[in-house]
Amino acid sequence: MSISSRFAVGVHILTLIEFNKEGVSSSEYIAASVNTNPALIRKIVGMLKKAKLVEVHPGIxxxxxxxxxxxxxxxxxxxxVDVVQDNELFNIHENSNPQCLVGRNIQDAIAPILATAQLALEKVLSSVTIEDIVQDIINKEEQNRER
Known part of the structure; x- marks a missing residue:
């Protein structure tokens, strides 16, 4: 599963847990909402637990x-959920041919651009909370009912 898919599923899981806070958010329940298998949900919940975003207790x-x-x-x-080395969205191919004009210079040419893109992504993601996502879903649901 790609990073972007794990990310979207992670956001889905946290948001669903909030909407179901009075119920039991089992991996089967979450998997039904995400439309995937419970094993994948357990894997991503494990990542979220390791990051101290969710609590899961054995036997419960x-x-x-x-x-x-x-x-x-x-x-x-x-x-x-990002398992890429050093939390970098972009990785530069490091085995370019040093005998080639492009091969010996491509890393230095694109590294600053990719670093800027990474920072922009992180800035946007840091400004949005799960609370914002929950509220947006509530608003969208209300708009759908008014139609």
Whole structure:
């Protein structure tokens, strides 16, 4: 599964747990909402647990949020599910041919651009919380009912 898919599923999981806070958010329940298998949900919940975004207790079904909605940013989720080295969205191919004009210079040419893009992504993700996502879903649902 790609980073972007794990990220989207991670946001989905945290948001669903909030909407189902009075119920049991088991991996089967979450998997039905995400439309995937429970094993994948357990894997991503494990990543979220390791990042201290959810609490899961052995022998007790379901996950709970470990922090307030307003304290969990999308950057937290991104970092929790991102298994890429050094949390970098872009990786530069490091085995380019040093005998080639492009091969010996491409890394230095694109590295600053990719670093800027990474910073822009992180800035945007750090400004949005799970609380914002929950509120947006509530607003969209109300708009759909008015139609």
């Amino acid at each position: 079904a379901g996950a709970k949020l470990a922090k307030n909605l307003s304290e969990i940013t999308l950057l937290d989720v991104y970092k929790a």
